Amino acid sequence: MRPHDLDRRNFLKMSALAAATALAHAQAGLPDDDALRETEPLPDLDVTWNKAPCRFCGTGCHVQVGVRDGRVVAIAGDQLADVNKGLLCVKGYHVGMILYGKDRLKQPMLRKRGVLEPISWDEALDIMAKRVMDNPAGFAFYGSGQWTIPEGYAAQKLMKAGLSSNHIEPNARLCMASAVTGFLSTYGVDEPAGCYEDLDECNVLIMWGNNPAEMHPVLFSRVIDRRIRGDDVMLIDIGTRRTRTTQYCQHYLEMKPHGDLAIANGIAHLLIKNGTYDKDFVAKFCNFRTDTEPTTLNGQAIDFDQYKQKVAQYTPEYVEEVSGVPAEKIRLLGDLFGRRDVRITSVWCMGMNQHTRGTAINRLVHGVHLLSGHFGKPGDAPTSLTGQPSACGTAREVGTLCHLLPGGRLVAKEEHRRDCEQRWNLPEGRIKAEPGYHTVQMFEKFCTPTDEGGDITTVFVQVTNPGQTLPDVHRLLQAKEKLKDKFLIVSDVYPTATTALADLVLPAALWVEKNGIYGNSERRTQQWFKMVKPPGEARDDTWMTIALARRLYDLGHPGMKDKDGKFLFQVTNDAGEEVPVWDWEHYYDVNVDRALYEEYRPFTHLKHKNVAPYDELVQARGLRWPVVEKENGVWQETKFRFVAEYDPFVTKEEGVKFYHSVTEDNRALIWFCPWEPPEESPDSEYPFWLCTGRVLEHWHTGTMTMRTPPLKRAMPQAYVEMNRDDARKLALSNGEIVLLTTRRGELELPVWIDGRGRPPRGTVFVPFFDERLLVNELTLAAIDPHSKQPDYKKCAAAIRKISHTQTAQKT
Amino acid sequence: MPISGLVVTIQRPIECGAEVMRRVQADARFTCGEPCGDRLPLVLEAEDDAAARQAHDWLHSLPGVAHVDVAFVGFLDE
Ligand code: SF4
Secondary structure, eight states: OOHHHHHHHHHHHHHHHHHHHHHHHHHHTOSOHHHHHHHOOOOOTTOEEEEEEOSSOTTOOEEEEEEETTEEEEEEEOTTOTTTTTOOOTTGGGGGGGGGOTTOOOSOEEEETTEEEEOOHHHHHHHHHHHHHHOGGGEEEEEOTTSOHHHHHHHHIIIIIISOOOOEEEGGGGTTHHHHHHHHHHHSSOSOSSOTHHHHHOSEEEEESOOHHHHSHHHHHHHHHHHHTTOOOEEEEEESSBOTTGGGOSEEEEOOTTHHHHHHHHHHHHHHHTTOSOHHHHHHHEEEEEOOSSOOSSOEEEOHHHHHHHHTTOOHHHHHHHHOOOHHHHHHHHHHHHOSSSOEEEEESHHHHSSTTHHHHHHHHHHHHHHHTOOSBTTBEEEEOOSSTTIIIIIIITTOSTTEEGGGEETTOHHHHHHHHHHTTOOTTOSOSSOOOOHHHHHHHHTSOGGGTOOOOEEEEESOOHHHHSTTHHHHTGGGGGOTTOEEEEEESSOOTTGGGOSEEEEBOOGGGSOEEEEOTTSEEEEEOOOSOOSTTOBOHHHHHHHHHHHHHHTTOGGGBOTTSOBTTOOBOTTSOBOOTTSHHHHTTSOHHHHHHHHHGGGGGTTTOOOOOHHHHHHSSOEESSOEEOTTSOEEOOSSSSBTTTOTTSOTTTOBOOTTOTTSSSOEEEEEOOOOOOSSOOOSSSOEEEEEEOBTTBOTTSTTGGGSHHHHHHSOSOOEEEOHHHHHHTTOOTTOEEEEEETTEEEEEEEEESSSSBOOTTEEEEESOOTTSOGGGTSOOOBOTTTOOBOOSOEEEEEEEEESOSOOOOO | OOEEEEEEEEOSSGGGHHHHHHHHHTOTTEEEOOOBTTEEEEEEEOSSHHHHHHHHHHHHHSTTEEEEEEEEEEOTTO
């Protein structure tokens, strides 16, 4: 071993012991955390430590990133972070490795005669600008909940303020759009009232179609840790298959797909029948609504008696018939919600959102909390979780969805458009009133011949991988290959299923190779600084957007100027001089993230989502909005919204106030939405339910985690999870290859019986992380009518044994 | 050669911890820190990822171990 290696080794050992000791002290509650934080710093040894949120899920854990000689060399859980208190999951503590996969994209590439060939950034920008100038209305921008807030804000401004086009979407449409419509139609404003502290305070935790043991492991460990300490917490899993989460739960309620709607209505029915609903809370703070036929976002007002009549049919026996959950379990839920002496937290994620009745089930879960008064106290809350690190911050708050403007404004509302035009100093009428194409529509239009109405001709994709995540991906993206006038631009860090279809590939900086700001699931805005250089010619996504805008400005596109003729993305230094940030050489002369974020920040005040100033974020491990400045100059975050004790916008006299109420009387809405069968159900030809999702080791499409050796080794490829009885009936054993077929495609996969999850008879599960086995070629593109979110959790499938070989492949 | 900082949570009553401590201290792969209540901080040095995972699983399987958390991962050699 060379001396240098020994030095590194000692450094790593010292760091490891310091981090473990600090975590042990913090977990044991000894000594006082603040004192510990001062006495147990991570060792220095030429290593610079800095904070960043984890790159992966919406939990938003903070890590300490150790950098030495321009390279990330170690990751530790951040002891100062309230979200994770020094803990990380298996993905989080390997997050540094995502930067160093061998096939990082390092140069722009243009497809010539079917092959991607290197070109310069100048050429790439010229090509992009020409595509936009030739057909601005045919240009669409597709990003994600992994866009940082400044990245999303810049993309939003380029499209809505610059090109007068609303054809911009984040992939968050595919993961949390139903949560948005659920919050909006219940409270009149998006995002949860509660926060992760609900997990520390609840007596009952209900997971609706949610597997946090694998998908939000650090949050789940907060609850399990309480149990280890002797706290009495009841865990209830309502789902369509047994998962790792189920193993920890006292009650597992296995439901048929869509059974959740009946279960929620059944709870409401019992609360009323037993007289255990919270009459005072309902009388003071709630109104009632019902879904209509055809369904609308705001439904129809009804009174309590009409509501009572509508839920009356959802007796425990009827709910059992429809959902498959035994009547006594429905009574158990009804009794729990009827109790005043327990605090109940509901959490959910994709199970309720990727659902053709996603808006409805979101409303109903809010409804049972409101009806029972299990709302507004720590531990008593309905809280949606997000899968991506900034689905809340960038997709929902910045408003990168096709119908939104920043800060919860709507493109369809004239006063909101005028307000944005004023803030952006644009001529009146610049922002278009008609919402753009939502995700499924956008890609349908892109994959339809132009002369047949396919009016989207160029799509610019940043920070996401629709070639793997779109449902029915043959039709929604792969079909583009036959259409020669369509042009796909993809910015990414590694080759993906999407770059494989791209005409122009742009190499992007990743995570701590750039400045960034994320907003996690609990309204927490989190900032980090660039720590290492991106490889080769990889550059920031915000820079790409600004550089494209500048090319358009130079070509004379009128939208790239404000009404005083200034460039739309003018950034100045401390002396007030314009910095040419569109020139990469000067991009980091100023902090562009800070400039864009501070421009965006006032937009957040309209809906009382006041985010903290940038300089406050620099000091903190994230702050939960609304963040308001107190008289003593301290910026105060908000743990629980709408209640006087915590929310600065509610007075003591008001107690509880839904200040953006749909009915404009400060009340929330309790909805009735009927159970309805799924869009596609098993039949004699396709006798199985197919459900898709994630696994602990891999994040989303595996672009990063499949390049992290320990994670790839732990879970090297996708599989089809089957029930033992079904497997026996088809004479299948573990590892054998089957052909999984739906009406949209087929895929060869190895069988895993009684593996990670245990589906009931008639159900199979396939994870979507493996780009060699694209399960989204099989999924259904049916969408929720309000949220436009597809349902990846249920469609009809068939299974046929094809061989005994162990190597699965795409057919 | 991966190096990680781990925290072992001992099941209650924490007297079970004595045996866990003895077995971990006797194992050359681990360097123990000062125990803190029911938590034992330690460093794991393993030959490769597979060995690290194996050691992690072994810790998990010890009678008296409730939980193993990871606090730190150094991956200079990956
Ligand atoms: S729970 Fe999510 S945010 Fe936390 S470490 Fe794991 S992947 Fe990262």
